[in-house]
Amino acid sequence: MSKFYRSMIFVLALGFVATGCGAPGQDIESNAQTIDSGTEGGFKPYVNPRLNSALDSIFERGSDSNTRWSVEVLAFGPSGEKLSFYGRDVGMAVKPASTMKIMTSWTAFQKFSSASEIGSEKFKYMREMMKYSDNDMAENVLSWCGGTQATYEMLNNFGIQKSSGLRIVDGSGLSYDNRLAAHDFVQVLTSIRASNKMRAFRALLPVGGVDGTLAGRLGNVNGTVAAKTGTLTTDPTTSLSGFADSRSGWQIVFSMLGDSVPSVDGGRNTIDAAVVEIINTLNYLPEKAQSVADQ
Numbered sequence: 001m002s003k004f005y006r007s008m009i010f011v012l013a014l015g016f017v018a019t020g021c022g023a024p025g026q027d028i029e030s031n032a033q034t035i036d037s038g039t040e041g042g043f044k045p046y047v048n049p050r051l052n053s054a055l056d057s058i059f060e061r062g063s064d065s066n067t068r069w070s071v072e073v074l075a076f077g078p079s080g081e082k083l084s085f086y087g088r089d090v091g092m093a094v095k096p097a098s099t100m101k102i103m104t105s106w107t108a109f110q111k112f113s114s115a116s117e118i119g120s121e122k123f124k125y126m127r128e129m130m131k132y133s134d135n136d137m138a139e140n141v142l143s144w145c146g147g148t149q150a151t152y153e154m155l156n157n158f159g160i161q162k163s164s165g166l167r168i169v170d171g172s173g174l175s176y177d178n179r180l181a182a183h184d185f186v187q188v189l190t191s192i193r194a195s196n197k198m199r200a201f202r203a204l205l206p207v208g209g210v211d212g213t214l215a216g217r218l219g220n221v222n223g224t225v226a227a228k229t230g231t232l233t234t235d236p237t238t239s240l241s242g243f244a245d246s247r248s249g250w251q252i253v254f255s256m257l258g259d260s261v262p263s264v265d266g267g268r269n270t271i272d273a274a275v276v277e278i279i280n281t282l283n284y285l286p287e288k289a290q291s292v293a294d295q
Helices: 003-019 049-061 097-111 121-131 135-145 148-157 182-194 198-204 264-283
Strands: 068-076 082-088 225-232 237-245 251-259
Touching: 049 082, 049 264, 068 182, 068 264, 097 121, 097 135, 097 148, 097 182, 097 198, 097 225, 097 237, 121 135, 121 198, 135 148, 182 198, 182 237, 182 251, 225 264, 237 264, 251 264
Parallel strands: none
Antiparallel strands: 068 082, 068 251, 225 237, 237 251
């Protein structure tokens, strides 16, 4: 990182510190102002044996005896349809790695009104943090918000049904002691999608084949995946959580967390293959498809 760039980060950090977290008359939003909606319900199961078999095979090939996958995918149709698309140990809490930054960023969106204003200094700081997964910046953001307690409060305020093993110890996901399940992430992401801050939050995320930590991945579905990556190299962990769109107008909210995968590269390849399989299926999914018999 250049001296100039470090200076710019410092200036932006001062802007955050100047507004503080919780001081009277400063740039803080109350829960009543920031909670747009809770997690949506009413999802119908998507019955497609071919897809389930294909995805099961992908995750099994990307595993050894130590690997634990927590995966959940929800699909939203162009006419308001909601499908429970795929799941694998959705409530099992595992190491989330840098996907933890989703929780940190959404917490900051609740604390600072200008954090969700595209183009603001706070927004640009957080976008840099998310696009390139900067751990120090993530810890700064969480510190400004009041620490891990602020993240727990965010989950409670949104009515998130926390997994039994959930544990948050930092804002970056760098700690190997963090534990979250795919269902924890999907509930938060679904709440984000239903909020009036969705556009701003999605703009923070790396885009597959385009920029950030996804610039070299998912290029065969360019521009359709906006998601936060996660990697831990010791006891390898790979993860990806976010949003993806299909040509047919369907959108997915997903979280794929691979704990103790055989290798980082193998874990990433597994996740990418699963995402591509899902998007390719959605590309040919007709409107209002709720089971394989509807296709």
